[in-house]
Amino acid sequence: MKIFLSLRTLSFLCCLLFAASNLAFESHASVTSQEFQYFCDEHSITIDIEGNYTTNSTYHTNFNTLMSNILNNKKIDYGFYNVSYGEYPNRVYAIGLYRGDIKPEQCRTCLNQSRANLTAVCPNRKVAIGWYNDELCMLRYSNRSIFDRMDNGPAYYKKSDKNATDLNEFNIKLNDLLNGLKSKVSSGDSRLKYAVGNFSLPNFDDVYGLVQCTPDLSGEDCDNCIAQSIERISKDCCKDSMGGRVVRPSCFMRFETSYQLYGPTAYTPPSPPASPPPTTTSVTNPSSGGKSHTSILVIAITIPIVAVIMFMFIFIRSRYLRKRKQRKSNSKDDNTEDMKIVESLQFNLESIRDATNDFSDANKLGQGGFGAVYKAWRNWKDGTISNIVDTSLRNSSQNKIIRFIHIALLCVQANEADRPTMATVLLMLNNHSVTLAVPSEPAFLLNTGSNTSTKGPAQESVNKASITDPYPR
Structure with a gap:
C-alpha cells in the first residue's frame, strides 16, 4: 500500500511540474537551467522553412563559418551583430545581442557559451534562439532573413514570488516607469536601443526597470514590441508582482525591487566623424566663438555641394548641346521633334526591359x-x-x-x-x-x-x- 501511494504521489508531482513549465512560457520552451533558456524552432514561420541540416553539408559548413566569424570578431562596440553567410538555399542568418550594460569581454564569453549550449541542445537545427545568464546576451540563427523585422515569438516570461502591498500606487508608478522607458528606447538610433530607470515609494524599496530592442528595428516596431510586453506584465504575466520580465526575440523588458539589476551603460554611440578642414579662411569675433564654428561647418558642407552641382550642370549641358548638334546635322524630315525625344534617352528600351x-x-x-x-x-x-x-x-x-x-x-x-x-x-x-x-x-x-x-x-x-x-x- 505504501508503494502504491508513493507512485501516485510521484505521478502527481510530475504532472504539476509539467503544468508549471507550460504556464511559464508563451510557447513551448526548453530550459536546461536558470542561466540558459532556448527554443529549437520558431512558431511564427511555416514548417517548411524550419527543419534540420545534414552534418558536413553545405549548410553545415556555412553555419560553422558564420559562427566562427562572429566569435572571432573583436570589434563589438555596440553589442549587436546582424550577419549572414552563403547563397540561397544554404544561406545562414544570425543575430547576436548583448545587454546595454555588458562589457565587451563579458559579451564574447556570453556569446561563446550561448553558441555551445544551442548547438548541444538543438543539434543540426536550422532555427534556434537562446538567452544566457539572465538575458545578458541573446544568440539567434535561422535559414530565413531575420533582420529589420519585429518577431514577438517565441517568447517567455518570469515573475517574482513576492507581491506588492500597496497595489494601486505601485501599479501606477510601475506603468509610468515602463512607458517612459518605452519612449526612450524607441527613440534610439540604429546602433543602440536601450534604456533604464527607477522610482521610489514611501516605506517601500526602490523599483528598477530595464528595456531593450534589437537596434535594427524601426522606432515604431520597437515601440510596438515593448507596448505588448507592458500589456502582458500588467495582465496575466506579472500583475501585482514585485518583479518580472517578458523576453521576446526583438525586445526585452524587466523590472525588479530591492536591487539595481543593471550597471552603467557600456555602449555610448560616438559623435559623427569630423568634417575635413575648410580651405576658406574666415575672420572670427572672439566674443562669438559659437558662430564662427557654425560658419566653418556651413562653408565645409556648402562648397562640395555647390561644386558637385556645377559639375553636373556643365556635364549635362555639354552633352545636350553635342546631341542637339548631331540631331540637326542628321535631320532629313519633319519628324525632328520625335527624333529628339527618342535620341535623348540615356538607355534604350531593351536595357530598361x-x-x-x-x-x-x-x-x-x-x-x-x-x-x-x-x-x-x-x-x-x-x-x-x-x-x-x-x-x-x-x-x-x-x-x-x-x-x-x-x-x-x-x-x-x-x-x-x-x-x-x-x-x-x-x-x-x-x-x-x-x-x-x-x-x-x-x-x-x-x-x-x-x-x-x-x-x-x-x-x-x-x-x-x-x-x-x-x-x-
Missing part, C-alpha cells in the same frame, strides 16, 4: 507622375544586391560596388537627420576602414503591403560564396 525583368510587378515599388517606378531597394533588403549590378561590371571589385550602393542608400534615407553630410560621404568613399551604418528605407519608397522591411547586409564574395560584413552596434 532587362533591368526591370520586362517591367515585372515584382520590381515595381510605386506609381509616380511619369508612370511606374522601378528601384533596387528590395534586392538590398533580401540580400541579393548582386542582382542589380550591371553585367559589364561583374569583373570589377564586388566589395567596392556593394560599398558604393550602401553609401548611396545612406544618402536617401527618409529621415534627413540620418543622412550623412557631403564631407562624411567623401570620407566613406575614400576611407574603407570607416564602418557604415545600416541604411533605413529611402524617402521615395512605397511599401507594397508588408508591414516589415528588411535590410540586406553588405556582402563580400569569398570563393563564390556571399558573406555579409558584420555591423557591430
